[in-house]
Amino acid sequence: MKTILAKTLMAFCLISSVYVMDVRTVMAHGEKALEPFIRMRTIQWYDVHWSKQAFNVNEEISVSGKFHVAEDWPIGVPKPEASFLNISTPGPVLIRTERYLNGKPWTNSVALEPGGDYDFKVVLKGRLPGRYHIHPFFNLKDAGQVMGPGVWLDIAGDASDFSNSAKIINGEMIDMESYGFANGVLWHAFWGILATAWLLWWVRRPLFISRYRMLEAGMEDELITPQDKLIAKSAMVVVPVMVLAFNAMANNDLPNTIPLQASLDQILPLPAKVNAGIINVDTLKAEYRVAERAMKFDLKIDNQSNAPIHIGEFSTANVYFLNKDLPVAHQDLSGSSTVSVEGMSLDNNDAIKPGEQRTLTMIVKDGLWESEKLDGLIRDADSRIGGLLFLYDLTGKRYISSITAAVIPKFN
Amino acid sequence: MSANISNRSFRPYTGEKARITRAYDYLILVLALFLFIGSFHLHFALTVGDWDFWVDWKDRQWWPLVTPLMGITFPAAVQYVLWNKFRLPMGATLCVAALLIGTWITRVFAYHYWNFFPINMVLPATMLPGALVLDFILMLSNSLTITAIFGGAAFALLFYPSNWPIFGMFHVPVEQGNGQVTVADLFGFQYIRTGMPEYLRIIERGTLRTYGQYATPLSAFCSALLCTLMYTLWWYIGKWFSTTRYLNRI
Known part of the structure; x- marks a missing residue:
């Protein structure tokens, strides 16, 4: 009994110590993990500036700066033929509303030229309150993440105040936080109810042991009744017809859809700012x-x-x-x-x-x-x-x- | 099917035995549900992965090819067990329903509450219509060959049209940065994913270029062909790795 009490007390102390000690959240995101020669000889950042470091939910800020793509690009690292300027955040605590490279709007990935000079600007909007350590960084295809300089951002306010609307091409405004959700739930519920009905149709009867014994006894015909077959035959026609009909209705409701867009943006470097020859x-x-x-x-x-x-x-x-x-x-x-x-x-x-x-x-x-x-x-x-x-x-x-x-x- | 017990000597369980076998049914059913929620969901996340996670990965070419191909695996194996051993034509529906339960739990708790993504950005796709048809065909045909050919094909061919009513509205164009993107693309641009740069998406990459904009039907038929083979393979995986020897002792 004493042993049990002692063990319980020890466990309690151990668990309590986690709360008593000053345990802090780790905020690192591997910025020093990449091999040094990649961090030094790929994207060379400078003049990076944040417009604000304390702001409210729904407020827009920007990070801007310049970078030089090293001429001495490491031979072991694939050339930056697809690169994406990203922001290291713990999830979308901010949203990215605009991004520019050399003054041009930039949505997808881009091919960078070794030796090229670029300037960038990313506009962000506060979404979730908190204090976050944030970097601009480059995702380089097949190479990794090359971090820019990081700062602490303080977002104040209430998360429920956040709004993000977009104007679709017919002029209608949509709420990005909820668009399509109710419709999705409706369709999942619809097919879920049909599937549940089919499962319950079988689950209501004796299942494993009874059916196994009957099957072994050669009573297969009693396991699948003519009524079961009739339902299956009807449903085998009805389900595909419903799928095609609902698909046609969706096509009718959405006459002007386009496929996902994934082109590589074409943005040339600026006139030389680094190694300009002077x-x-x-x-x-x-x-x-x-x-x-x-x-x-x-x-x-x-x-x-x-x-x-x-x-x-x-x-x-x-x-x-x-x-x-x-x-x-x-x-x-x-x-x-x-x-x-x-x-x-x-x-x-x-x-x-x-x-x-x-x-x-x-x-x-x-x-x-x-x-x-x-x-x-x-x-x-x-x-x-x-x-x-x-x-x-x-x-x-x-x-x-x-x-x-x-x-x-x-x-x- | 060999009959170990003769039809004439078969006596259905009654009384306490019947109650115990019914309790056993529910026990197995609940365990199976949790097993399929965990295992099929893990399999699906590791194979289909981003195509099912993100709204801006659901393209016309790879999504309808990869998803049914990887989605028909567990249903085929479980159909073998439930049909051949118990004459229960619900293996595919059970698996896909379990997958969806697991997927919805993950999307709501892991993606939305834990990682702050809007839930509409991570809506899962459904394969339930295809799974239902797969079960119907197996039950009516009682044939691996017919189910593999027609059921496997139906599973693949029904996938895109059954999901278009859910995801079509995310393909409405929006003007962004002097160009056009879909609402789905806009989600990918705005809601920051540190480990998911845009170039990682596999959007209509490949040589399927000679049929104009008809990438989806071609992908769906390609998937249908592959699903017939995948179905057969996983049917046999179900056969190799399942046993009812413990039932013989009852």
Whole structure:
């Protein structure tokens, strides 16, 4: 008895501890799970901006930004011939009402061009109240999900206030939350009643043991009566006739239906914004120092602009390393938790003059290499790094280069 | 069918024996219902999957081909058992009804309440008319061959027209982003599915292009042909994996 009481008490304590302890909901969605070389060398996001991060049910917000499709697309990853800009949400807590790529409305998937530059905008509408961690991200066919930078969104209000209507082509407004539901239930109920009647017709009689014994005794004729046969013959005609008649009625009611649409949208890249030819950056060597959590780059920079420039920022896989000595602003990174404000150091921080070619060493160093699981690059099959290097002149004009190099690990 | 007990010596159960066999009937029936709800629903979710989950997957070509082909499997196996051992012509209807019970429970609780999708976006399709006809044909013909050919074909051919009254209204066009989409496509665009990008849908992909817009009848007839074969295969699966040896001891 004592043992039972002790076990019961222990079980109670164990269950209670779950409630007493500060157990939090896991909000991760695998943003660091994809191999680093894919996150670094496929979709390179920048200037991502949310119009609002706190809003109400039914209120519209937008996320906009830019991305560069890396020239050094990994050989092991299928080319982005079908890609879909998605939003990582825990179910449709928001709905997507509009989406644009390079200013053009964009509904289906699209083929992206390696080396291409794009800007995007997605309009979302609050549906379910709550606090959610949300990313824009790309579904790449046969490759996986490449996440953009994430933020926390707070949706306030009452879920029952949500409304979503659409105008069908004859001008009628429909409620997307309930359209077709009652009709569907009606038809399921109709066929369900017929099926139930047929099942009950047989279930009302003795079933398994009795019928098995009679069948074994050769009394098959008594198991299926002439009345059963008459009903089955009638129903065998009536059911298909009803199906065809209801189908014809539906066709009559819906004369202007179309098949599901699944074309690939055709949207060309913008004129080059990254690697635009004014500032050319060549990565001579990249070395990852494991113990220091530092990536060292030897860069050859050719300034063909007519103003002196500074390196201001390096970003890869939504991690940002900033040059704290840069006198002009960086891209807006407010709200981002993956910014290394003092993570960049240069062996020569002087401005690169117009027409000058300079070889310099850049070190980007931070624990983010490890916490964002980017240091796994040295154990990837394709251990090349990719990222965007942002350079600025003194007026704040920005030049962007997509840099890439094989990474040599230094373990000591 | 061999008769182990002679017709003359057969005595129906009466009294307590009759009551116990009736209780046994209900016990088996309830267990069978739960078994088919679970197993057929799992089989259907793993094979038909997205075609049945989402309104924007129900195209004219693949949906009417894949759904009856995978849907005739369990009905064929269960028909073998219920017909050959008990002369009960309700195997197909029972299976499909169990599938629909499982499907509706999942759609309401898992898709709607748990994952917030509007229930009209995840309405299941029905195969009940085809299942009823399959049972009628088996009962009237008492023949595997005739049921496979005509029942299997009817199961496939009745699928699309019996579902069009449910899903036709989701094919009304809507203007979206300077193009036209169906209401079903609009559901797919608006209600965000993180793991379901648009390109994953298999919408009229393939070489069925030389008959204008008549993809559905061709798919349905192709499915009818395949269903006759699938029916036979699963009839024999029912035969191989079923037994009534425990009844012989009663």
